[in-house]
Amino acid sequence: MQNHAGAExxxxxxxxxxxxxxxxxxxxxxxxxxxxQGRNEAARKKILSLYNKRRKELDASMRDFRxxxxxxxxxxxxxxxxxxxCPYCYIPPSKRRSGKSLDNRKLLYILRxxxxxxxxxxKIRKTKPMIIYHxxxxxxxxxxxxxxxxxxxxxxxxxIQTNAILLEKKDVEFLKxxxxxxxxxxxxxxxxxxxxxxKAKGTTNYSRxxxxxxxxxxxxxxxVITTVTKHNVKGLAGLVRFLHSNKVSCVLLNPVRATRKxxxxxxxxxxxxxxxxxxxxxxxxxxxxxxxxRIIIGNFSNIVLGISAPKARRLMCDISPxxxxxxxxxxxxxxxxxxxxxxxxxxxxxxxxxxxxxxxxAVFSKGFKKVRSRVVEDIPECDVCIYRNVxxxxxxxxxxxxxxxxxxxxxxxxxxxxIIEYAFALIAxxxxxxxxxxxxxxxxxxxxxxxx
Amino acid sequence: xxxxxxxxxxxxxxxxxAIAYRIKCKxxxxxxxxxxxxxxxxxx
Numbered sequence: 001m002q003n004h005a006g007a008e009x010x011x012x013x014x015x016x017x018x019x020x021x022x023x024x025x026x027x028x029x030x031x032x033x034x035x036x037q038g039r040n041e042a043a044r045k046k047i048l049s050l051y052n053k054r055r056k057e058l059d060a061s062m063r064d065f066r067x068x069x070x071x072x073x074x075x076x077x078x079x080x081x082x083x084x085x086c087p088y089c090y091i092p093p094s095k096r097r098s099g100k101s102l103d104n105r106k107l108l109y110i111l112r113x114x115x116x117x118x119x120x121x122x123k124i125r126k127t128k129p130m131i132i133y134h135x136x137x138x139x140x141x142x143x144x145x146x147x148x149x150x151x152x153x154x155x156x157x158x159x160i161q162t163n164a165i166l167l168e169k170k171d172v173e174f175l176k177x178x179x180x181x182x183x184x185x186x187x188x189x190x191x192x193x194x195x196x197x198x199k200a201k202g203t204t205n206y207s208r209x210x211x212x213x214x215x216x217x218x219x220x221x222x223x224v225i226t227t228v229t230k231h232n233v234k235g236l237a238g239l240v241r242f243l244h245s246n247k248v249s250c251v252l253l254n255p256v257r258a259t260r261k262x263x264x265x266x267x268x269x270x271x272x273x274x275x276x277x278x279x280x281x282x283x284x285x286x287x288x289x290x291x292x293x294r295i296i297i298g299n300f301s302n303i304v305l306g307i308s309a310p311k312a313r314r315l316m317c318d319i320s321p322x323x324x325x326x327x328x329x330x331x332x333x334x335x336x337x338x339x340x341x342x343x344x345x346x347x348x349x350x351x352x353x354x355x356x357x358x359x360x361x362a363v364f365s366k367g368f369k370k371v372r373s374r375v376v377e378d379i380p381e382c383d384v385c386i387y388r389n390v391x392x393x394x395x396x397x398x399x400x401x402x403x404x405x406x407x408x409x410x411x412x413x414x415x416x417x418x419i420i421e422y423a424f425a426l427i428a429x430x431x432x433x434x435x436x437x438x439x440x441x442x443x444x445x446x447x448x449x450x451x452x
Numbered sequence: 453x454x455x456x457x458x459x460x461x462x463x464x465x466x467x468x469x470a471i472a473y474r475i476k477c478k479x480x481x482x483x484x485x486x487x488x489x490x491x492x493x494x495x496x
Contacts, residue, residue: 030472030474031472032470032471032472033470033471033472034469034470035468035469035470036469040469040470043469043470044470046470047470047472050472058474308473308474308475309474309475309476309477310474311477312475312477427462427471428471430462430463432462433462433463444462444475444476445475445476446473446474446475446476447474447475447476448472448473448474449472449473449474450470450471450472450473451468451470451471451473452468452469452470452471
């Protein structure tokens with residue numbers, strides 16, 4: 001890696017396998033790929049001219065994107081209790097066994113309070129804010145949360161993350177008719193491997209999740225979330241093919257987050273994770289090319305967006321500071337407001353209790369501010385990394401849980417570097433169209449484009 | 453703002469020498485979530 005000659009000190013150079021020579025400004029993520037190893041001086045001049053023309057605008061845009069605090073979503077955990085016992089869960093096992101639950105009165109109180117909190121947001125934006133019912137297992141409170149969706153569907157978009165064990169066909173119809181975003185957890189196509197990490201009492205999430213995917217039958221708001229561990233890492237490509245054949249359009253292949261020390265042993269090795277993750281990306285491209293339907297790997301496509309359309313990113317984990325306590329926060333069953341669900345159990349990050357204090361007070365609390373102040377520029381290694389504003393070095397909750405410091409390098413640093421370089425390789429090969437949702441492609445516009 | 457030719461602009465020229473682009477966003481990430489909602493116009 002070396003500085004570009006002349007006045008363009010902000011542009012760094014890197015040779016990337018199967019992509020060419022990359023020129024990149026790590027601060028605003030202006031990038032260009034030169035295919036002849038950068039020997040063509042005319043092409044280089046054109047790129048530098050474009051960079052100089054756009055630089056200030058891109059700097060301002062990235063600053064605004066990273067440092068604006070504007071909430072759009074709230075995760076609500078209706079209960080601590082779970083009907084499964086996944087070893088990597090970020091909710092401590094004691095809480096999952098005998099934790100608290102919200103009752104109907106309390107949930108309605110929270111939704112009314114959030115409705116007031118989001119009132120200024122509605123005036124500015126045309127879209128509704130989002131409420132996501134999340135961990136432990138929200139369907140244990142099915143009646144209560146479905147009734148809240150009916151009552152508040154004009155005020156909020158709703159989402160639900162579930163292991164599908166309690167999901168019935170009539171529930172699927174309800175969720176579809178109310179346009180609820182649904183995430184189903186499934187770790188492997190092999191029931192034995194799936195059940196290693198998605199343990200359930202007296203039953204399995206495997207057959208229920210697969211049944212639910214079939215019931216949803218191509219529903220646009222469905223995605224599958226796979227937590228990648230050393231157990232299932234080799235089967236990712238097969239899983240992607242299976243999901244595509246079952247009309248799932250989006251899957252997240254999330255490397256396991258060790259927010260508890262006991263989870264570290266489940267992490268896949270970097271080389272293995274990189275190899276099989278890229279194999280899964282290739283499988284998604286291959287099946288999408290061959291059929292009219294696409295499947296995208298959400299967390300990889302988000303990396304591609306981090307390069308080609310940084311402000312369009314959907315996953316807020318790859319941004320520094322991340323979306324926790326800045327774009328969304330979470331409410332636990334005891335009413336604690338925390339920057340993100342991953343901070344469950346870390347009292348020092350609690351912004352207050354929603355039944356006692358205002359949401360605004362939580363937003364300006366020490367814990368929320370601490371997460372918002374975590375920037376890659378302050379993290380040794382990230383501060384000199386050319387990909388620092390594509391990866392964001394997630395996750396502060398994981399790092400704090402293990403080292404009591406949010407300002408550390410992501411345990412998946414090398415994995416991120418490799419998949420970012422693979423994303424550039426796919427950009428160079430013109431394959432990115434298979435990594436975005438088909439509906440959006442016909443409508444794409446460019447801030448700038450150079451193809452010489 | 454430059455209007456491109458959609459997916460065609462994302463494609464590398466056969467004997468191309470260089471590419472650089474940025475896709476225009478209709479919505480900023482602040483209007484989105486770290487969950488993946490059902491938005492047909494969203495790229496991801």
